[in-house]
Amino acid sequence: MNINEKRYTLAILVNNHPGVLMRVVSLFSRRGYNIDSLSVGETEQEMISRITIVVTGDRPVVEQIKKQVGKLIDVKRVYEMTQNKSLQRELIMVKVSTKNENRSEVVELAQIFKAKIIDVTSGTVTLEMTGSLDKIQSFLDLMMPFGIVEMARTGITALERGGRALSSISLSEDEQ
Template sequence: MLHTLAVLVENNPGVLARVAGLFSRRGFNIDSLAVGRTDNSAISRMTIVVEGDDLILEQVTKQLHKLIDVIKISDITKDEYVDRELVLIKVNADAATRGEIMQIVDIFRAHIVDIGHKTLTIEATGDEGKINAIEQALRPFGIRELARTGKIAMLRGFKASSVNNNGKEDV
C-alpha cells in the first residue's frame, strides 16, 4: 500500500542525502519524493510517498525520527488531504494535430506554456490520476520530454502538519 508522509526537516546541508540514504540502506521503496522550503526558511518540507505494509511504515517512521534533522513526520494517508503534482509535457504538434491537442488541454484544465516549431509544451496540475490520464491522452502524439515534480500534499481543514517558530509542534 502507498503511504503519504509529510516530513518537516531542518534546512541543513546534506539533509536530503540523509533521508535518501536511510531509505536505500534499510531497503524501503520511495515512490516519489518532493522537497522545498516552508514559510519558515529554516525548515523544509518533504512529501514522501512510500510503499509498504503497516510494519514497514512503522519502521520507516521510527528510523526517520532518529535523524537529528527530522523534526516531524505525519502519515496523512488515512486523513482527508489534498494532493497535487505538476507535470510539464513537451509533445509533438504540427498543423494537423495542434487543434486536437489544444482540446485535450482544455478538457484537463491544463495550460500551454510554450509553442515551438513542431512542439507544444503543456503544464498540468492535479492528483496522480489526472496527471497519468493527461499523459496517456497525449502519448499518441509523441511525447518528446516529460518532467513530473512528485506529489505534495496537505491535510484538509484546520489540522496542520507544521511547526511554529519556536520549533514546537502546532496541534
C-alpha cells in the same frame, strides 16, 4: 506492486540545514526502500523544511520507515498524509509531438484537463499541468498516442485539509 502494497505519502518536517535531505534519503536507500516521489521545500518558517515522500509498500514497512525516519537528527515530525484527509498535487511539464492535423486535438485535451500551453513550435506543444496522480496519469494516457517527446515531474506535494498546520512548530516546543 503486490496485493498488500499500496502508496503512502509521508510529510517529514526537518530543520532547514545542509545534509538533512541526504540523511533522510540515504536511510531509504540503505534499507532498500524505493522512493516513488520526492518533493522538498522551505515551510512558512524558514528554519523548517518539508520533505514529501511517496513510497510503495505494505503497512508494516511504512510503519518501520516512519519510526526510523523519526529517529534521525534534525527530523521534527513524520506524518502520514492519507488521501481523504490531505490535498495532494503534482506539477508536470510535458512536450508533445504535434502535426498541423492533430495540434487542435492536443490543445482541446489540454483545455479539458486545464493544462496551460507554455510553448509551441512547428512540431511540438509544451504543456504545464497541476493535479492529482490520477488526473495526471489520465492526461498522460491521452497524450501518449501523439508522442511524448520529453517530460518532467515535480513529485507529490501535500498539505493536510482543514485548519491544522503540521509545520506550526515553535522553537520553544523543540527546546523543551
